[in-house]
Amino acid sequence: METKVAEASPLTMEWRKKKSTKPVSEKILEGLIKAGGYSSIILISAILFFICKEAFPFLLNAFDFKNFFFSTNWNPASVNNVSYGILALIVGTLCVTFISMLIAVPLGLATAFYISEFCSPRLRETYKILIEFLAAIPSVVWGFVAIMMINPLIIKTFNVPIGLNILNASIILALMSLPLIVSVGEDALRAVPDTYREAAEAMGATRWEVATRVLLPAAKNGLLAAALLGVGRALGETMAVLMATGHSIQIPKSVFDPARTLTATIAAELGESPKGGEHYQSLFAIGLVLFIISLIVNVTADHLIRGRKK
Amino acid sequence: MFKPSNHLLKKEIRENNLRGALSLMTFFLFLPALIIMFWLFIKGFPVLSIDFLIQDPIRGMTAGGIFPTIVGTFWLVIISVIVSCPLGVLAALYLSEYAKDGKRTRIIRLAILNLAGVPSIVHALFGLGAFVLFLHMGTSILAASFTLAVMNLPVIITSTLESLKAVPHSFREASWNVGASKLQTIRHIVLPNSFPGILTGLVFAVGRSAGETAAILFTGVAFYLPFLPQSVFDQCMSLSMHLFTISTQVVGVPEAYPYATALVLILLILSINSISVLMRSYFRTRRKW
Numbered sequence: 001m002e003t004k005v006a007e008a009s010p011l012t013m014e015w016r017k018k019k020s021t022k023p024v025s026e027k028i029l030e031g032l033i034k035a036g037g038y039s040s041i042i043l044i045s046a047i048l049f050f051i052c053k054e055a056f057p058f059l060l061n062a063f064d065f066k067n068f069f070f071s072t073n074w075n076p077a078s079v080n081n082v083s084y085g086i087l088a089l090i091v092g093t094l095c096v097t098f099i100s101m102l103i104a105v106p107l108g109l110a111t112a113f114y115i116s117e118f119c120s121p122r123l124r125e126t127y128k129i130l131i132e133f134l135a136a137i138p139s140v141v142w143g144f145v146a147i148m149m150i151n152p153l154i155i156k157t158f159n160v161p162i163g164l165n166i167l168n169a170s171i172i173l174a175l176m177s178l179p180l181i182v183s184v185g186e187d188a189l190r191a192v193p194d195t196y197r198e199a200a201e202a203m204g205a206t207r208w209e210v211a212t213r214v215l216l217p218a219a220k221n222g223l224l225a226a227a228l229l230g231v232g233r234a235l236g237e238t239m240a241v242l243m244a245t246g247h248s249i250q251i252p253k254s255v256f257d258p259a260r261t262l263t264a265t266i267a268a269e270l271g272e273s274p275k276g277g278e279h280y281q282s283l284f285a286i287g288l289v290l291f292i293i294s295l296i297v298n299v300t301a302d303h304l305i306r307g308r309k310k
Numbered sequence: 311m312f313k314p315s316n317h318l319l320k321k322e323i324r325e326n327n328l329r330g331a332l333s334l335m336t337f338f339l340f341l342p343a344l345i346i347m348f349w350l351f352i353k354g355f356p357v358l359s360i361d362f363l364i365q366d367p368i369r370g371m372t373a374g375g376i377f378p379t380i381v382g383t384f385w386l387v388i389i390s391v392i393v394s395c396p397l398g399v400l401a402a403l404y405l406s407e408y409a410k411d412g413k414r415t416r417i418i419r420l421a422i423l424n425l426a427g428v429p430s431i432v433h434a435l436f437g438l439g440a441f442v443l444f445l446h447m448g449t450s451i452l453a454a455s456f457t458l459a460v461m462n463l464p465v466i467i468t469s470t471l472e473s474l475k476a477v478p479h480s481f482r483e484a485s486w487n488v489g490a491s492k493l494q495t496i497r498h499i500v501l502p503n504s505f506p507g508i509l510t511g512l513v514f515a516v517g518r519s520a521g522e523t524a525a526i527l528f529t530g531v532a533f534y535l536p537f538l539p540q541s542v543f544d545q546c547m548s549l550s551m552h553l554f555t556i557s558t559q560v561v562g563v564p565e566a567y568p569y570a571t572a573l574v575l576i577l578l579i580l581s582i583n584s585i586s587v588l589m590r591s592y593f594r595t596r597r598k599w
Binding site: 034036038039040041043051054107110113115127129137138139140145178207208232235243271283290294295 | 321324325328329332333335336339340342343349398399400401403404405407409419420421424425426427428429430432433434435436438440444460463464467491492493520521522523524527528550551553554557568569572575576579580583
């Protein structure tokens with residue numbers, strides 16, 4: 001069947017014409033906005049591209065998958081016994097991250113619960129501002145605190161020779177990632193509809209029961225994402241761990257052993273390695289590993305948060 | 311009269327205890343920050359003076375002041391905001407005014423999230439590869455600022471997006487209905503109404519980048535420079551880097567110096583952040599809708 005479209009009046013035609021011909025300036029501006037919209041995609045690809053570009057010769061020539069990931073011998077500057085094994089660095093990174101999360105996740109999520117569910121609105125605003133301030137303390141200051149304050153504290157309390165070790169870095173990292181965990185966790189709890197709380201309270205549940213039996217399951221994914229983002233933050237932290245871990249490449253045996261992380265290795269060695277050399281390229285390869293890890297962590301966290309919203 | 315049962319009473323007591331424990335925990339979360347501030351203040355205050363702020367470091371950074379590092383930090387922060395602000399606002403405008411919910415928008419959001427999550431040292435590697443080497447900027451203020459700008463971009467996009475979304479949709483509809491184009495609506499309705507929020511986000515980003523160290527480590531910051539930067543192609547010193555240098559790399563620095571430097575850095579960042587917080591609460595009270 002054919003439907004006949006009514007003939008448009010001249011006025012309408014003119015209007016339509018006008019609408020389709022935007023002024024050039026407007027077109028340019030809208031193009032700019034669109035380009036700006038894609039800027040983050042372009043930038044994240046550019047980061048991947050340039051890191052790969054610098055790491056490529058290393059990946060092609062000296063890279064040995066088994067040695068790179070499963071050898072603890074990181075000795076890139078040696079003259080006759082060059083070895084690129086990042087296992088000790090990975091273990092160091094995982095150790096400080098894991099222990100810092102043991103401290104930060106329970107504390108952070110409990111605080112998120114308190115701020116979102118139990119405290120008065122006014123106190124909540126104050127705490128939120130305090131969290132922002134806590135998040136604003138730069139990592140180099142945390143590193144300084146690790147050296148000057150926590151270092152002697154650990155030496156004195158545990159009677160160990162050096163206080164720059166995994167425990168020190170974990171404490172610092174925990175303090176650093178707490179603000180992120182608290183604010184994302186609080187967002188997750190806020191996102192649970194009020195009807196859930198009302199329904200539970202109407203059934204006679206106390207605030208505590210509402211929190212643990214209703215909100216905890218309902219906001220499970222968001223809280224998990226908060227913990228994951230905290231992990232991401234701890235994994236990627238550079239200056240503070242560079243200053244706090246004691247900087248020795250080894251598989252640590254206890255929390256009082258010094259260690260070294262992936263990020264700290266790049267920060268410490270990039271300045272000393274000759275540009276374009278194999279050592280220099282291998283540091284970009286470590287950067288690539290870090291990039292991929294952070295990509296996985298962030299995409300998973302995003303997936304968890306999105307999944308909750310559906 | 312209604313009397314609560316034993317069970318209910320027990321529950322109430324337990325509830326109060328738990329609540330108290332939780333509030334105590336939250337309070338203790340902020341205790342370390344307070345202690346750190348207090349302690350920096352006590353140790354660093356004796357050195358802190360106008361001279362310390364306006365003198366050059368002398369004798370291999372073991373004496374003198376921190377003037378060039380403050381200048382350098384200002385250069386870096388200002389240029390990085392000049393670069394990232396337009397880009398961030400454009401990106402946020404696209405997301406809030408043009409983008410439709412779809413796969414493409416999802417990918418953009420994911421890219422922003424990942425950009426925010428990339429470790430700062432990876433940003434430094436990117437800055438080194440892209441700006442210093444590929445674009446031949448050399449280790450310069452420009453390269454370091456660009457690296458900071460990339461780091462700041464997700465922060466600015468997120469905060470701008472939030473303030474754009476806070477402008478009620480009915481404002482836009484009213485503007486469209488009197489015949490304004492989408493762009494005219496953005497210029498005359500959306501941007502003016504969200505301007506305070508955007509500005510607040512920018513100030514916040516400035517505070518964040520003032521303390522950043524790892525990202526500028528290899529792209530434009532020198533341990534020590536005997537002169538102030540003359541152009542954006544010079545290297546510079548920065549407060550954060552200076553703190554790192556004198557607390558780990560240089561021997562013979564009097565104990566109070568790094569404390570005072572840390573104190574200046576923290577006070578700078580906290581005051582920038584306070585401006586952002588004050589602005590937000592001021593504009594919130596003045597908002598008409």
